[in-house]
Amino acid sequence: MPEVMTARTDPEGGRSRRQPPSALPKTYDPAQVEERVYALWERGGYFRPRADGAKEKSRRPFTIIMPPPNLTGELHLGHALVVALEDALTRWHRMLGDDTLWLPGVDHAAIAVNAIVERQLADEGRTRHDVGREAFLARVWDFVNRSRSRIAEQHRRLGASADWTREAFTMDPGPQRAVRQTFKRLYDDGLIYRGERLINWDPEGQTALSDLEVDYREVAGHFWYVRYPLLDAEGGQTQEFVTIATTRPETIPADTAVAVNPADERYRSLIGRRVLVPTSDRPVAVIADAAVSMKAGSGALKVTPAHDPLDFEIGERHGLEILNIMNPDATLNERAGAYAGLDRFEARDRVVADLEAKGLIEKVEPYTHAVGHSQRSGAIVEPMISLQWFVSAKPLAQPAIAAVRDGRIRFVPDRFARTYLQWMDNIRDWCISRQIWWGHRIPVWYCDACAGLTVAVQDPTACDHCGDAHIRQDEDTLDTWFSSGLWPHSTLGWPDDSDDLRRYYPTQVMETAYDIIFFWVARMIMLSMYNMRGVPPFETVYLHGLVRAQDGHKMSKSLGNVIDPLKVIDRYGTDALRFTLVTGPAPGNDMRLTDERLEGSRNFANKLWNGARFVLGELEAGERAAAPVDVRARPLEDRWILSRLARLTRTVQQLLDDFQLGEAGRQIHDFLWSEFFDWYVEASKPRLRRGDRSPLPVLVYVLDRSLRLLHPFMPFVTEEIWQRLRRHLQNPRARALIAASYPSKRNVQPALDDEAERAFAVLQNTVRAIRQVRAEKKVEPGRWVPAYVIDRGGDGSLAERSTVIEVLARARPLHIVSAREEAPSEGVVAQVLAGAEVVLPLGGLVDAEQERARLQKEVNDAQGYLQRVEAKLGNDQFRRKAPADVVAREERRRDEIAGRLAGLRERMADLP
RNA sequence: GGGCGAUUAGCUCAGCUGGCCAGAGCGCCCGGUUCACAUCCGGGAGGUCGCAGGUUCAAGUCCUGCAUCGCCCACCA
Numbered sequence: 001m002p003e004v005m006t007a008r009t010d011p012e013g014g015r016s017r018r019q020p021p022s023a024l025p026k027t028y029d030p031a032q033v034e035e036r037v038y039a040l041w042e043r044g045g046y047f048r049p050r051a052d053g054a055k056e057k058s059r060r061p062f063t064i065i066m067p068p069p070n071l072t073g074e075l076h077l078g079h080a081l082v083v084a085l086e087d088a089l090t091r092w093h094r095m096l097g098d099d100t101l102w103l104p105g106v107d108h109a110a111i112a113v114n115a116i117v118e119r120q121l122a123d124e125g126r127t128r129h130d131v132g133r134e135a136f137l138a139r140v141w142d143f144v145n146r147s148r149s150r151i152a153e154q155h156r157r158l159g160a161s162a163d164w165t166r167e168a169f170t171m172d173p174g175p176q177r178a179v180r181q182t183f184k185r186l187y188d189d190g191l192i193y194r195g196e197r198l199i200n201w202d203p204e205g206q207t208a209l210s211d212l213e214v215d216y217r218e219v220a221g222h223f224w225y226v227r228y229p230l231l232d233a234e235g236g237q238t239q240e241f242v243t244i245a246t247t248r249p250e251t252i253p254a255d256t257a258v259a260v261n262p263a264d265e266r267y268r269s270l271i272g273r274r275v276l277v278p279t280s281d282r283p284v285a286v287i288a289d290a291a292v293s294m295k296a297g298s299g300a301l302k303v304t305p306a307h308d309p310l311d312f313e314i315g316e317r318h319g320l321e322i323l324n325i326m327n328p329d330a331t332l333n334e335r336a337g338a339y340a341g342l343d344r345f346e347a348r349d350r351v352v353a354d355l356e357a358k359g360l361i362e363k364v365e366p367y368t369h370a371v372g373h374s375q376r377s378g379a380i381v382e383p384m385i386s387l388q389w390f391v392s393a394k395p396l397a398q399p400a401i402a403a404v405r406d407g408r409i410r411f412v413p414d415r416f417a418r419t420y421l422q423w424m425d426n427i428r429d430w431c432i433s434r435q436i437w438w439g440h441r442i443p444v445w446y447c448d449a450c451a452g453l454t455v456a457v458q459d460p461t462a463c464d465h466c467g468d469a470h471i472r473q474d475e476d477t478l479d480t481w482f483s484s485g486l487w488p489h490s491t492l493g494w495p496d497d498s499d500d501l502r503r504y505y506p507t508q509v510m511e512t513a514y515d516i517i518f519f520w521v522a523r524m525i526m527l528s529m530y531n532m533r534g535v536p537p538f539e540t541v542y543l544h545g546l547v548r549a550q551d552g553h554k555m556s557k558s559l560g561n562v563i564d565p566l567k568v569i570d571r572y573g574t575d576a577l578r579f580t581l582v583t584g585p586a587p588g589n590d591m592r593l594t595d596e597r598l599e600g601s602r603n604f605a606n607k608l609w610n611g612a613r614f615v616l617g618e619l620e621a622g623e624r625a626a627a628p629v630d631v632r633a634r635p636l637e638d639r640w641i642l643s644r645l646a647r648l649t650r651t652v653q654q655l656l657d658d659f660q661l662g663e664a665g666r667q668i669h670d671f672l673w674s675e676f677f678d679w680y681v682e683a684s685k686p687r688l689r690r691g692d693r694s695p696l697p698v699l700v701y702v703l704d705r706s707l708r709l710l711h712p713f714m715p716f717v718t719e720e721i722w723q724r725l726r727r728h729l730q731n732p733r734a735r736a737l738i739a740a741s742y743p744s745k746r747n748v749q750p751a752l753d754d755e756a757e758r759a760f761a762v763l764q765n766t767v768r769a770i771r772q773v774r775a776e777k778k779v780e781p782g783r784w785v786p787a788y789v790i791d792r793g794g795d796g797s798l799a800e801r802s803t804v805i806e807v808l809a810r811a812r813p814l815h816i817v818s819a820r821e822e823a824p825s826e827g828v829v830a831q832v833l834a835g836a837e838v839v840l841p842l843g844g845l846v847d848a849e850q851e852r853a854r855l856q857k858e859v860n861d862a863q864g865y866l867q868r869v870e871a872k873l874g875n876d877q878f879r880r881k882a883p884a885d886v887v888a889r890e891e892r893r894r895d896e897i898a899g900r901l902a903g904l905r906e907r908m909a910d911l912p
Numbered sequence: 913g914g915g916c917g918a919u920u921a922g923c924u925c926a927g928c929u930g931g932c933c934a935g936a937g938c939g940c941c942c943g944g945u946u947c948a949c950a951u952c953c954g955g956g957a958g959g960u961c962g963c964a965g966g967u968u969c970a971a972g973u974c975c976u977g978c979a980u981c982g983c984c985c986a987c988c989a
Contacts, residue, residue: 247989419984514984554983589918600951603952663926666926670936810954869933883931886931889931
């Protein structure tokens with residue numbers, strides 16, 4: 001019974017093909033494809049670098065540095081873009097035969113991770129000090145390791161062709177040694193120092209921040225004009241005041257001077273006199289300093305060296321007392337007198353209220369100004385005097401600047417080199433100590449006995465200076481970017497002179513977003529050159545833009561417009577996401593990810609799937625197609641598509657060499673869809689339908705090469721299809737597409753065939769013209785109509801391919817003639833092309849007046865164009881100065897358009 | 913206050929070193945169940961390439977200025 005039900009009869013009664021084992025499933029299901037293909041890659045061991053254990057000298061190393069996904073949260077689209085670009089580059093190089101290596105890693109985002117764990121503790125009613133350092137770090141590691149395995153899974157879903165389990169991680173023990181070594185070298189060279197400086201303090205994370213970790217945001221605030229009572233020579237109060245504008249009245253108790261510009265006429269007489277700090281009745285001097293702006297505020301400045309960067313500098317110049325009135329949590333301390341214990345913002349209100357009560361507030365103005373926020377905790381940053389470790393940046397910057405100036409390091413797009421140089425030229429010392437627990441601990445030990453410092457790579461047991469054993473390690477940890485800055489060499493085994501280091505340093509490409517140039521790229525260049533005897537860490541810095549949400553805003557959790565890449569993958573497939581991301585923006589430009597584009601990419605994958613299904617369906621089980629060899633003798637469409645493929649291959653090669661991945665992807669897309677599938681596959685059908693199997697080698701060959709070209713952009717679908725196609729290749733060599741060779745102009749045959757391309761273009765135009773007439777005259781799409789093609793001065797290639805034209809244009813019988821007289825001229829609709837005319841006898845459908853109007857419009861257009869071309873050719877400046885091929889092209893254009901114009905006029909004359 | 917980017921069809925964007933009668937996808941209009949694909953096929957409409965000057969035989973592409981939007985850097989209280 002079931003046998004009877006499933007038995008199929010062939011309606012045409014012809015040959016009934018059995019489904020070969022290589023047939024693709026009818027529908028394209030990305031999820032299934034991804035799962036199957038990934039398993040195949042893993043089984044084949046393709047992700048292990050140097051899986052074969054070979055490091056042949058003949059293979060060029062290609063190493064790419066992978067920017068870190070953030071350990072604090074979910075994978076975001078920016079990182080998906082990173083993976084898409086890096087993996088595309090890596091797969092391409094692997095297919096070129098290079099020895100590829102990723103240096104993928106994780107940004108330990110230490111401040112944020114510490115904050116998360118602190119918050120966990122807070123929920124339990126505890127602080128890190130309650131649980132102690134050991135237990136705290138254990139909890140952090142627990143959190144981090146879970147994040148790491150989640151990231152590994154996400155990379156897998158993205159199709160990342162790197163073995164994530166091998167990833168180097170700046171917090172792992174290997175890099176730890178590199179970190180200490182670097183610190184010690186810098187210290188010994190006098191490039192690291194410890195000092196009391198004004199730093200950016202994050203009261204929430206309770207740590208210092210570097211300048212870069214502070215984001216300035218406009219905040220609506222107030223300008224308070226405060227009267228500072230002026231004292232007379234004996235220290236007695238006068239009725240005079242100096243009015244000072246401030247946005248932060250809570251810092252008034254920390255004032256240790258009032259400063260004015262020496263050139264300021266208004267205040268010149270006050271210089272050297274004294275005023276009272278209005279909150280505390282403490283006398284301070286009025287000093288003159290050129291740094292004071294005469295335009296800002298009232299022109300007089302309260303000097304608060306402990307809580308303002310400019311004031312700190314003024315204080316240094318004048319030897320002012322530094323009065324720090326704040327605790328680490330931004331409450332005021334006992335030096336703030338009556339305000340001790342208050343939070344800084346409460347204190348602000350209280351100070352204002354008290355001054356108002358004393359009548360010392362002259363006026364209040366609303367004022368919007370930029371306020372620093374901690375990038376990682378979001379808290380308002382408090383400038384504060386503090387004892388911290390610093391790196392002297394200038395000496396490190398010099399070679400790093402030179403490396404970019406003289407081109408040893410190249411930026412793509414190159415405009416970012418200027419951004420980099422501008423920052424580097426004005427670089428300031430880098431505060432590297434952080435008061436958080438999870439991070440590389442500063443390798444400095446203090447001696448209880450002699451107060452000496454011991455800086456060491458291995459944990460020391462005694463003081464370097466006095467030998468006393470009572471030494472304590474510095475409590476602080478290092479800035480995340482200090483260890484990340486060592487990435488290009490620390491992950492390869494430095495400070496050991498390892499094989500990896502020798503082979504893979506310097507790396508070829510550093511790929512990242514442009515917003516991280518200063519944080520990371522600049523630091524890597526500086527520190528790597530310092531450690532690696534002046535050898536820059538990479539050749540090319542390839543920068544991509546930011547991924548924005550559909551609404552064009554930067555994606556952020558607080559805006560609630562974050563898109564989860566995994567959800568996108570579930571919906572459209574990894575290939576669609578990757579193709580969309582890579583072909584989206586030009587390098588360095590931001591992109592917007594929209595559903596429309598994702599859909600388009602998914603449709604492309606589906607199109608490829610179905611096109612491949614057609615090719616595979618035409619093949620018999622076990623049949624192997626050789627690459628087409630007898631190309632010159634082949635029909636026009638074969639020569640055409642092979643030439644187009646060769647041209648595409650060259651273009652793609654050039655674009656990829658130039659890091660224009662998006663354009664390369666687009667070119668492959670266009671070739672496959674609008675040339676191979678829309679034209680070649682359709683043109684091959686007439687032959688196939690009549691049992692002529694000669695198109696198969698071409699179909700197989702072009703599909704094979706296209707899959708190879710596309711693989712870096714859409715790894716899963718291409719691999720899945722290629723696995724089936726492989727069984728029909730004569731000599732597939734590789735077992736998987738991921739390991740197959742990338743097409744190049746050397747291995748794609750034959751070479752370009754301009755003549756075939758030109759001739760086929762005429763054929764295409766002919767078909768289009770017939771279709772156009774049919775559509776315009778509303779001929780039922782299924783109906784065959786007779787047609788004439790007048791092939792003016794053709795080489796016979798049209799006549800030779802008349803069946804192709806017939807089928808594509810659904811025109812039959814099709815008469816290809818060489819003179820107008822051989823075609824009817826009444827009751828026809830005609831299209832005049834450059835090299836041919838198309839004539840459709842449509843009898844009753846033809847309206848002479850309409851035809852006249854249509855032809856007249858075309859005549860007008862053609863005339864206008866001809867005039868422009870003739871004007872250009874008539875200009876002897878043009879003939880003298882333009883390159884010969886441009887002139888020749890214009891002449892050809894003129895001849896074509898003139899011929900067409902003549903044809904159009906004749907057509908009009910034929911109308912009744 | 914410096915610096916950078918964007919401004920091209922209704923929308924989102926390509927257009928590299930100047931040669932284009934300006935491209936794609938989506939959307940829109942007309943028409944299609946042809947045995948790879950309706951996640952598709954055929955046809956079509958739609959653009960003073962932000963504005964104003966300039967260089968050039970030739971400018972969306974180079975230069976200058978301006979406008980709008982966005983980003984980065986900067987100690988102006």
